[in-house]
Amino acid sequence: MDHTAEPKLKRHAKGKRPSFYEVDGLDEAMSMIMVLASELSIMRDRLDTVETIAANKGIILADEIDGFEPEQENVAKRDDRRQALFERLYYVTLKKAQEEAGKETEQSYLDVLEQVAKP
Amino acid sequence: MNAFTPPQANHEMLVLGDHDDRMRQDFAKSLKQFTQNNLLPGLTPVFEGRVARKFEKENGRPPADRHDIRKGMVKDIYFQTYASTNRIAQELLWESVMDPLERDIDAINAKAKKLSDASTATLETTPDFKVPRYVSAFDIHCMPGGYSTSMSDDDVGVGALYDRGVYIYSMGQMGPDNDDMGRSACNYVRRNLADFKPTAILDMGCTIGHSTLPYKELFPDGEVTGIDVGGPCIRYAHARAAAKGLDVNFLQRNAEHTGFEDESFDLIVSHILLHETSGKAMPQIFKECHRLLKPGGYMVHADLPPFLKIGPFMQFILDNETYYNNEPFWGAMRELDQEQLAQDAGFAKEDVFFDTAPMAALEMMAEPQEEAEEKEFVAGEYAPGGGWEVFVARKAV
Numbered sequence: 001m002d003h004t005a006e007p008k009l010k011r012h013a014k015g016k017r018p019s020f021y022e023v024d025g026l027d028e029a030m031s032m033i034m035v036l037a038s039e040l041s042i043m044r045d046r047l048d049t050v051e052t053i054a055a056n057k058g059i060i061l062a063d064e065i066d067g068f069e070p071e072q073e074n075v076a077k078r079d080d081r082r083q084a085l086f087e088r089l090y091y092v093t094l095k096k097a098q099e100e101a102g103k104e105t106e107q108s109y110l111d112v113l114e115q116v117a118k119p
Numbered sequence: 120m121n122a123f124t125p126p127q128a129n130h131e132m133l134v135l136g137d138h139d140d141r142m143r144q145d146f147a148k149s150l151k152q153f154t155q156n157n158l159l160p161g162l163t164p165v166f167e168g169r170v171a172r173k174f175e176k177e178n179g180r181p182p183a184d185r186h187d188i189r190k191g192m193v194k195d196i197y198f199q200t201y202a203s204t205n206r207i208a209q210e211l212l213w214e215s216v217m218d219p220l221e222r223d224i225d226a227i228n229a230k231a232k233k234l235s236d237a238s239t240a241t242l243e244t245t246p247d248f249k250v251p252r253y254v255s256a257f258d259i260h261c262m263p264g265g266y267s268t269s270m271s272d273d274d275v276g277v278g279a280l281y282d283r284g285v286y287i288y289s290m291g292q293m294g295p296d297n298d299d300m301g302r303s304a305c306n307y308v309r310r311n312l313a314d315f316k317p318t319a320i321l322d323m324g325c326t327i328g329h330s331t332l333p334y335k336e337l338f339p340d341g342e343v344t345g346i347d348v349g350g351p352c353i354r355y356a357h358a359r360a361a362a363k364g365l366d367v368n369f370l371q372r373n374a375e376h377t378g379f380e381d382e383s384f385d386l387i388v389s390h391i392l393l394h395e396t397s398g399k400a401m402p403q404i405f406k407e408c409h410r411l412l413k414p415g416g417y418m419v420h421a422d423l424p425p426f427l428k429i430g431p432f433m434q435f436i437l438d439n440e441t442y443y444n445n446e447p448f449w450g451a452m453r454e455l456d457q458e459q460l461a462q463d464a465g466f467a468k469e470d471v472f473f474d475t476a477p478m479a480a481l482e483m484m485a486e487p488q489e490e491a492e493e494k495e496f497v498a499g500e501y502a503p504g505g506g507w508e509v510f511v512a513r514k515a516v
Contacts, residue, residue, distance in 0.1 A: 020202050
């Protein structure tokens with residue numbers, strides 16, 4: 001998409017968006033979660049389309065997929081991929097643990113700002 | 120309610136997008152269905168249990184009306200997630216149509232112009248048209264651009280957005296042409312107003328003509344005209360009617376002051392227009408209807424029921440539209456005495472009444488009419504009790 005071009009349509013609706021939750025940021029987080037859920041759902045729909053098109057051409061992908069016995073190589077690759085997914089999913093939690101270990105605090109951060117600014 | 124949605128009837132102007140655009144649209148629709156069928160019912164036990172108890176403890180009395188109920192509910196996490204999900208579904212719905220629309224807007228505008236140029240029906244828009252504040256203050260339904268934002272003199276953008284978006288919004292329950300309100304009101308006129316054969320029909324606040332076209336289909340000899348304050352909607356409506364091979368006039372006019380001569384029409388209708396006007400505009404629209412009607416002519420306004428007819432909890436549910444869906448007049452309109460307003464506009468008391476027009480879409484699915492009429496309002500149903508509330512008034516002969 002060309003983001004430098006003048007918009008041809010308005011993308012945001014006029015009228016203050018209400019806050020639903022009392023916790024700051026949760027409204028944004030909820031909409032992000034739903035957008036992610038939407039993309040996941042669309043991907044599944046697309047796979048369904050692929051299976052149907054293949055079936056119409058005589059290849060029953062759905063059956064082949066359900067009956068597929070992964071090789072050891074597949075299993076290992078998938079295990080690794082799942083662990084990587086969890087690491088991405090829990091990146092803030094993991095970072096917090098690391099900060100505790102490294103004694104990184106808000107104060108230590110501000111201390112650095114002050115030190116760096118010193119002439 | 121069945122989750123299956125019949126596909127929207129395709130036509131030359133309809134914007135659907137590619138595979139993933141369409142799946143995004145379906146996702147928004149499914150999320151709306153889930154919210155309505157699975158999350159909304161939970162509001163009743165949540166309210167009757169912990170929310171009502173907490174309200175009573177804090178206020179020394181039980182919640183009395185929809186305002187009290189709202190005060191308690193907005194603090195409850197279950198309601199917060201319900202209302203937030205509903206709002207997000209609404210936003211994703213428009214997003215999912217805007218993506219393909221924005222990609223193709225130049226071609227879509229050109230196609231509309233071509234269709235309209237080839238039609239014999241009147242198309243009239245005014246570049247410096249004064250859009251009333253009750254339409255321009257918010258983008259109603261959170262639809263980006265609202266009804267009236269026009270990017271050029273040929274722009275039909277928000278009209279195209281509305282056509283596809285409203286179909287998703289109504290989860291297909293308005294029928295494949297999104298025209299159930301018009302079709303139901305039209306059936307009502309044919310069945311209940313004996314020997315009344317309208318020849319000049321006006322549809323006020325017609326947006327893109329969803330509900331206007333059934334009048335041309337069911338009264339083919341009549342001259343049908345749709346008016347709306349939104350220029351892009353009027354242009355899109357005209358092109359869409361042309362694409363469907365129907366000669367219907369579309370003019371950018373304000374229903375409060377239409378500019379037509381006295382006694383120009385024998386049937387004036389509107390569909391979900393009144394709740395999108397204002398406390399000042401609505402009485403004026405009734406007066407304008409009285410002026411425009413021929414003696415013996417009818418006005419029929421189809422909208423949702425006044426609050427008097429439903430309990431406070433259901434009022435609260437409906438009123439969420441006021442607060443979360445940019446519908447500033449939704450709640451206030453439902454408290455007005457419409458019968459009195461019609462009398463003030465010149466209609467005789469005995470010629471003014473409310474009635475129910477059974478949903479044409481339900482009738483087509485072979486639900487017996489009596490059953491549809493006797494059903495009570497259930498939260499989550501698209502039209503209360505399977506019918507549209509119609510407000511009818513006849514001008515004295």
